Amino acid sequence: MSFFIYLISITKNYFYTFAAYQTTTEMKFKHQILIFFFIISSIVSFIGCGVDRWPEYASQTERDQWIDSVMRENYLWYNTIPSSKTLNYFLPPANFLQSLLYKAQDNNYSKVDTIYIDPLPTYGFNYILQKNPASDTAYYALINYVLPQSPASDAGLERGNWIMEVNNTLITKKNESKLLKSFEALNLTLGEYTIIPATETEKQSWTVKETKDVEVATIRPVEINPIHYYTTITTPTGVRLGYLVYNEFLAGTFQNPEKYNQQLLEISKYFAGQNITHFVLDLRYNTGGSFDCSQLLATILAPQHALGTTYATLTYNDIKSDKNKSVTYDPDLIKEGNNLNIQQGFIISSSQTSPSIAGVFLNCINPLKRWALVGTSINCWGVATEFFDNRNLYWGVSPVVCFVENSENITGQNGSFKPNVSITETSNLSTFLPFGNPQETLLNEVINMIDGTSNN
Secondary structure (H helix, E strand, O other), X not given: OHHHHHHHHHHHHHHHHHHOOOOOOHHHHHHHHHHXXXXXXXXXXXXXXXXXXXXXXXXXXXXXXXXXXXXXXHOOOHHHOOOHXXXXXOOOHHHXXXXXXXXXXXXXXXXXXXXXXXXXXXXOEEEEEEEOOOOOOOEEEEEEEEOOOOHHHHOOOOOOOEEEEEOOEEEOOOOHHHHHOOOOXXXXXXXXXXXXXXXXXXXXXXXXXXXXXXXEOOOEEOOOOOEEEEEEEEOOOOOEEEEEEEOOEOOOOOOOXXXXXXXXXXXXXXXXHOOOOEEEXXXXXXXXXXXXXXXXXHHHHOOHHHOOOEEEEEEEOHHHHHHOEEEEOOHHHOOOOOOOOOOEEEEEOOOOOOHHHHHHHHHHHHHHOOEEEEEOOEEEOOEEEOOEEEOOOOEEEEOEEEEEEOOOOOOOOOEEEOOOEEXXXXXXXXXXXXXXXXXXXXXXXXXXXXXXXXXX
16 A cells, blocks of 8 residues: 555645646646546556555565665664665665665765676776866876776876876866766877976976877776785885785675685785885775775784784674674684785875775774874774675675774774875875886885985
């Protein structure tokens, strides 16, 4: 019956909306009245026939019903979820999830999204708009990220390239999306950042000088591997430094759930063979992810004396209290990988670093007193989500499931980690360079801190 009440409600709304546009002529008004009563009589007839039509609409509510069941069983604040009678199961999944959240504590930490069997199509590059100093309306696009094996990578684009024009057109705020997100093949005019020295009458300034044109093919599916880049660096004073750009705490793919964790273990073997003593974990573009992945990474990086000690304590809701536990820097997680026994670690952050797991990770490793933060502040949620998927519906939901305390019984919830050195990657555009370049702004600051030559 609730479905028919829903239909009647829709019909009434339709009538009132329709009536709001009526003219003063009696004929049109009578015509509207006839339409309204025809719809009502049809519904009454439909009800009277005794046929249950609800199964026909079950598919329209199946996703929301599934999200509801997952949340009521696993959500940390499950007892705040509204009664089913008050919920609309015809909403899009993201909107429906919003109707379930405990807004006083869950600041959109819980998420829902489709499960992608294949990677999404993309050009494979991101950029930052920088105002063209010689124009009131034009901008340059500074490339900050290029995916391997993407159309952008195939065209030879790399981090630090400047896009002056797209298809022979200057970039403005109004045409940015049309030019750079058109999904068509692109002709890019690239340039080189150039400093214009000061004169007696003019201050030092900068410009971008044209270098070449490149063709970027149309978008295609590209895998976004969270392990974007890694290398070993020797500082001027001889310190051996491991460097990893890690863009998501992600274990694997739909087809291979442990793919990226396995790669992380292989990389740990590489670093172990390089005799590194210091480590830089670059999270400037990290989008969040899994708490379990943070535990694995922390175990790889931890000093040997910390192995087997508490990494975090997880506290679930009262109906899942059997899952409450302490988790350790667990050597069994490393398997065929290596613990790196890091003496000193540095985390690079930016305004684009998601606080979801990065903040929890920082809070959990903070008692080790071996890590410094370079970049911008990182907020701490103090909670962890868990991913639940429905492979028949190709949807997944990640509700907040537990509080996370470090070994000192601190959640850090709603707190913030301030950087030891506050700096942004665009603070010096002349050193906006590819990842791993020792002169790149943020990495160079870390190297200076290690060698004792930092001015900050």
